Amino acid sequence: MKRLWNSIKDALGIDTRPRLSSEALQEMFKTRYRAFRELLTANSAALEAMAEMEVAVAEEKTYSISFIRSKCTVIIVNLYKMIRNLLLMSDGRYVNLEPAFHRIEEQIIDIIEKKISGNDAGEWLLPINQVNRGIAAQCGEKMANIGEVATLPGVTIPPGFVITASASRAFYLNNDLYNAINRFHHLIDINDIEDISKKSEAIGKLIIDSPLPPSLEQQIYANYDRLTELAGRDILLAVRSSALGEDLEQASFAGLYDSVLNVKRDGLIKAYKEVLASKYSAAAISYRLNKGYMHEDSTMCVGCMIMIEAMVSGVCYSRALSGNDQEMDIFFSQGSAEGIVDGTKNAGHAVMNRAAPFHLVAMKRAEDGGEGFSEAKALELAMVAMRLEEHFGAPQDIEWCLDAANCLYILQSRPISALLFRDRQEEEETVIDDGRLLMRGGVTGCGGAGCGPVRVVRNHADMMAFQKGEVLLVEHPLPEWAPLIQQAAALVAESGSEAGHLATISREFALPSLFALEQATHTLDDGDDITVDASNRAIYRGRVEELLQEVRKQPNLMSGSPVEKTMTEVLKLITPLNLTDPASPYFRGAYCKTMHDITRFCHEKSVTEMFSFGQRYQFADGASKQMITEDAKPLDWHVINLADGFSDDFDTKSNFIRISQITSQPMQAIWEGMHAYPWEGPPAGGVRGMGNIIFQSAMNPTLDPAISSGLTKKNYFLISRNYCNLSVRLGYHYAMVEAFISSLRTERYVTFRFRGGAADETNRVGRIELISQVLEYFQFRVEKTGDALAARVEKREQKFIADRLRVLGYLCIHTRQIDMVIDNPQHFQRYRNKFQTEIEAMIGNDQ
Amino acid sequence: MTSERHFKPEAILNIRLLVVDDEDDFREIIHKRMSRFGVNPNLAACCSDALASMEAQPADVVILDVAMPGMDGIQCLGKIKGRWPLAEVIILTGHASVKSGMDGMQRGAFDYCLKPIDVMELLEKVELAAQKTLVNREEGMA
Numbered sequence: 001m002k003r004l005w006n007s008i009k010d011a012l013g014i015d016t017r018p019r020l021s022s023e024a025l026q027e028m029f030k031t032r033y034r035a036f037r038e039l040l041t042a043n044s045a046a047l048e049a050m051a052e053m054e055v056a057v058a059e060e061k062t063y064s065i066s067f068i069r070s071k072c073t074v075i076i077v078n079l080y081k082m083i084r085n086l087l088l089m090s091d092g093r094y095v096n097l098e099p100a101f102h103r104i105e106e107q108i109i110d111i112i113e114k115k116i117s118g119n120d121a122g123e124w125l126l127p128i129n130q131v132n133r134g135i136a137a138q139c140g141e142k143m144a145n146i147g148e149v150a151t152l153p154g155v156t157i158p159p160g161f162v163i164t165a166s167a168s169r170a171f172y173l174n175n176d177l178y179n180a181i182n183r184f185h186h187l188i189d190i191n192d193i194e195d196i197s198k199k200s201e202a203i204g205k206l207i208i209d210s211p212l213p214p215s216l217e218q219q220i221y222a223n224y225d226r227l228t229e230l231a232g233r234d235i236l237l238a239v240r241s242s243a244l245g246e247d248l249e250q251a252s253f254a255g256l257y258d259s260v261l262n263v264k265r266d267g268l269i270k271a272y273k274e275v276l277a278s279k280y281s282a283a284a285i286s287y288r289l290n291k292g293y294m295h296e297d298s299t300m301c302v303g304c305m306i307m308i309e310a311m312v313s314g315v316c317y318s319r320a321l322s323g324n325d326q327e328m329d330i331f332f333s334q335g336s337a338e339g340i341v342d343g344t345k346n347a348g349h350a351v352m353n354r355a356a357p358f359h360l361v362a363m364k365r366a367e368d369g370g371e372g373f374s375e376a377k378a379l380e381l382a383m384v385a386m387r388l389e390e391h392f393g394a395p396q397d398i399e400w401c402l403d404a405a406n407c408l409y410i411l412q413s414r415p416i417s418a419l420l421f422r423d424r425q426e427e428e429e430t431v432i433d434d435g436r437l438l439m440r441g442g443v444t445g446c447g448g449a450g451c452g453p454v455r456v457v458r459n460h461a462d463m464m465a466f467q468k469g470e471v472l473l474v475e476h477p478l479p480e481w482a483p484l485i486q487q488a489a490a491l492v493a494e495s496g497s498e499a500g501h502l503a504t505i506s507r508e509f510a511l512p513s514l515f516a517l518e519q520a521t522h523t524l525d526d527g528d529d530i531t532v533d534a535s536n537r538a539i540y541r542g543r544v545e546e547l548l549q550e551v552r553k554q555p556n557l558m559s560g561s562p563v564e565k566t567m568t569e570v571l572k573l574i575t576p577l578n579l580t581d582p583a584s585p586y587f588r589g590a591y592c593k594t595m596h597d598i599t600r601f602c603h604e605k606s607v608t609e610m611f612s613f614g615q616r617y618q619f620a621d622g623a624s625k626q627m628i629t630e631d632a633k634p635l636d637w638h639v640i641n642l643a644d645g646f647s648d649d650f651d652t653k654s655n656f657i658r659i660s661q662i663t664s665q666p667m668q669a670i671w672e673g674m675h676a677y678p679w680e681g682p683p684a685g686g687v688r689g690m691g692n693i694i695f696q697s698a699m700n701p702t703l704d705p706a707i708s709s710g711l712t713k714k715n716y717f718l719i720s721r722n723y724c725n726l727s728v729r730l731g732y733h734y735a736m737v738e739a740f741i742s743s744l745r746t747e748r749y750v751t752f753r754f755r756g757g758a759a760d761e762t763n764r765v766g767r768i769e770l771i772s773q774v775l776e777y778f779q780f781r782v783e784k785t786g787d788a789l790a791a792r793v794e795k796r797e798q799k800f801i802a803d804r805l806r807v808l809g810y811l812c813i814h815t816r817q818i819d820m821v822i823d824n825p826q827h828f829q830r831y832r833n834k835f836q837t838e839i840e841a842m843i844g845n846d847q
Numbered sequence: 848m849t850s851e852r853h854f855k856p857e858a859i860l861n862i863r864l865l866v867v868d869d870e871d872d873f874r875e876i877i878h879k880r881m882s883r884f885g886v887n888p889n890l891a892a893c894c895s896d897a898l899a900s901m902e903a904q905p906a907d908v909v910i911l912d913v914a915m916p917g918m919d920g921i922q923c924l925g926k927i928k929g930r931w932p933l934a935e936v937i938i939l940t941g942h943a944s945v946k947s948g949m950d951g952m953q954r955g956a957f958d959y960c961l962k963p964i965d966v967m968e969l970l971e972k973v974e975l976a977a978q979k980t981l982v983n984r985e986e987g988m989a
Binding site for chain 2: 073183
């Protein structure tokens with residue numbers, strides 16, 4: 001309404017502009033310019049953080065939840081700064097912006113901040129025979145499965161109890177551990193194994209030193225005493241991890257968490273805390289970071305079961321790992337099974353058929369025992385295994401043992417990770433026989449080939465010394481070497497099998513690996529270059545090119561992980577740009593849907609505010625001046641001085657200014673780029689009809705065309721000594737160049753926007769493609785949407801920034817009207833070459 | 848880094864800087880690196896030390912940690928801005944949180960930065976805050 005009244009008054013020639021003293025206006029203008037400058041710096045910081053998030057996703061980099069939280073914080077804080085400054089500059093316009101911003105902010109917080117509630121009413125302890133998959137969220141998959149196993153006929157498990165997720169959460173919350181541990185995580189460097197190791201120790205110590213809630217401690221002892229009474233003898237417990245979210249398809253967490261064995265009553269509390277702390281072993285931290293899991297994602301439940309004194313123990317896969325669906329695998333050895341999954345023991349191997357009546361297909365005993373494992377027991381185990389598979393509806397990975405009385409106990413049952421199955425190609429092994437062969441044999445963990453210098457790793461110090469690209473050579477494939485998997489070129493172990501934890505992890509990371517290659521540490525010398533052909537189980541001296549042709553495909557480790565999901569969700573609220581056209585009726589604060597919209601809106605409006613200040617307040621110093629040539633011919637360019645952009649000898653009363661009177665460094669650079677080469681005119685063959693006249697008149701890009709009024713709006717430079725914003729409307733396209741060249745890196749950037757054209761869409765998009773190729777060649781970061789383009793460079797040397805402005809000045813002039821002919825590939829190529837050659841000659845080749 | 852040679856402290860040399868952080872190592876490193884550029888910040892290990900230091904010798908720019916024993920950085924910010932409204936405060940924290948970031952900004956922080964931070968980058972932020980504080984001072988006198 002007020003606006004309407006004003007426009008009526010305008011129409012009647014009544015001046016509605018506020019009147020203020022010239023000093024007051026000067027002060028106001030200065031204050032606004034300072035706010036504008038702060039807004040621009042905040043804009044840069046926010047856009048940089050957005051770009052970093054996009055790059056992390058596009059390049060399938062590994063990123064952590066701390067990364068997401070940091071970037072979101074940077075973006076939100078800087079957007080808030082932008083809004084605050086825009087409101088300061090605009091006499092309180094744009095009131096709808098803040099509510100829109102806070103709405104998006106709250107949605108982002110909901111996504112990235114995990115709230116772990118303290119009012120968790122769940123039981124802290126449960127007897128093992130009372131747990132099942134219905135309450136897996138309280139006891140972890142592992143214990144849920146084993147509890148359920150106990151209900152099946154003919155299946156026996158050791159008695160025990162579970163310390164639940166609620167108990168673990170109560171312990172964390174009582175000691176403020178979530179926050180304390182997050183503080184360590186924020187600063188962890190994923191590539192620095194030593195750093196991870198140190199933090200792992202510190203977190204471990206923190207957990208061990210924190211007291212349990214007293215009533216939890218009492219309940220744990222009470223349960224132990226109940227078990228003792230039940231057994232009627234002194235008992236030892238196996239205290240095992242059963243983490244939530246463990247054993248998922250995409251992430252095995254194979255062997256990364258500890259079990260503590262042979263635990264007596266007085267060691268129980270410490271053992272419990274040790275298992276909790278094993279969630280933060282260096283291997284587990286590194287694995288989670290690489291695979292995109294948060295430590296809050298996996299609450300640690302702990303199972304305590306009576307130790308069975310095992311005569312024989314092992315692992316059974318109810319479907320053979322070879323992929324043969326008629327058979328199952330049983331691995332076994334003397335004593336406890338830990339050695340098999342740890343990879344420290346070479347196991348015996350029995351193959352059984354999968355349907356009743358069960359029978360033995362093949363049996364191979366290891367040298368060091370397993371004699372106690374009879375064929376009869378193998379049949380019993382096969383039967384139990386199929387019963388488990390039937391119950392759970394999928395092939396099972398089963399840990400089992402036989403006690404002194406030859407009684408069969410099931411210790412664990414879980415679905416076989418898909419990663420365990422080998423490809424069922426009966427691959428012909430090929431070996432190159434030209435004298436370079438060093439070793440043959442072993443078991444393939446993960447196929448493929450890798451090459452690098454050998455590094456034998458036996459201890460922590462060796463681990464710290466490990467360099468990216470080396471071949472990891474170990475005696476035993478212990479899970480603690482897992483952090484090296486990401487860095488190694490290949491893995492070779494003297495012991496172990498394809499069933500071990502490290503083998504599983506090597507498959508997840510697509511690292512060529514070879515196990516049970518005896519004498520490897522004696523045959524291969526530290527530091528020698530070798531090529532490991534894991535598929536064909538062979539090792540060669542030097543680099544065998546023909547084996548390394550196939551590029552090792554790094555799988556997207558984050559795929560499907562909680563961190564990736566968080567990123568996808570949060571990016572939807574950050575990066576899409578809906579407000580693209582300032583002329584559209586939807587270009588308003590209330591329509592901002594993403595953080596990118598907010599930055600775009602604030603930026604656009606802040607430029608407009610600075611632009612219109614002189615006019616609105618009748619402030620001569622802030623009004624526009626027209627450019628003239630040195631011999632006083634008028635040019636079609638206009639300049640508004642925001643601060644210190646004109647030389648001291650310029651008379652502020654004058655309406656005309658020469659380029660020599662401009663002190664703005666960025667404007668000078670753009671100007672140079674515009675004038676380095678004369679425009680060659682509109683492209684031949686693209687000139688049609690009435691357009692011809694306009695094109696002709698535009699032959700000299702800087703002379704004021706008499707017919708411009710209808711088609712071209714004025715072209716403005718907004719400047720200060722360090723700043724320039726140029727809006728150009730040349731013919732039918734719109735371009736915006738903006739830069740700040742400060743002595744401070746934080747303040748340095750160039751940004752470019754380009755849109756439109758007179759040609760049809762294919763051609764307009766073709767021109768965008770051409771410009772984007774040239775910009776990328778000159779190291780801009782480019783984003784294209786349809787016939788619009790945005791490009792940016794920040795925080796580089798001052799000369800680099802100034803040269804980018806010359807590039808943009810050049811392009812503003814020379815891309816005119818080429819959209820008429822760009823669909824011809826020859827034209828495309830010719831322009832590209834011409835642009836790159838001329839620009840390089842202009843700025844000197846600093847590529 | 849080549850940029851080290853290019854950074855010329857200007858406004859920063861005309862102001863008093865205070866660094867508040869409970870980590871001894873951090874204060875020491877910051878002090879050492881900044882002194883190479885002729886910047887000699889006062890140091891405080893907690894909020895009450897910071898307030899005492901401000902009483903004795905008011906700082907124009909304050910770098911403030913968030914998680915500290917006793918009063919946390921956000922509360923401390925409130926105290927500082929309440930008593931010395933012209934001072935500019937840069938929050939520097941090791942634990943990113945949107946909420947605490949917004950809390951800090953709404954209570955008038957100049958900027959909110961995350962550790963680890965390059966000393967050059969931090970110096971630039973201080974330089975910008977210093978420029979602003981010099982303007983504050985000028986306007987405060989006018």
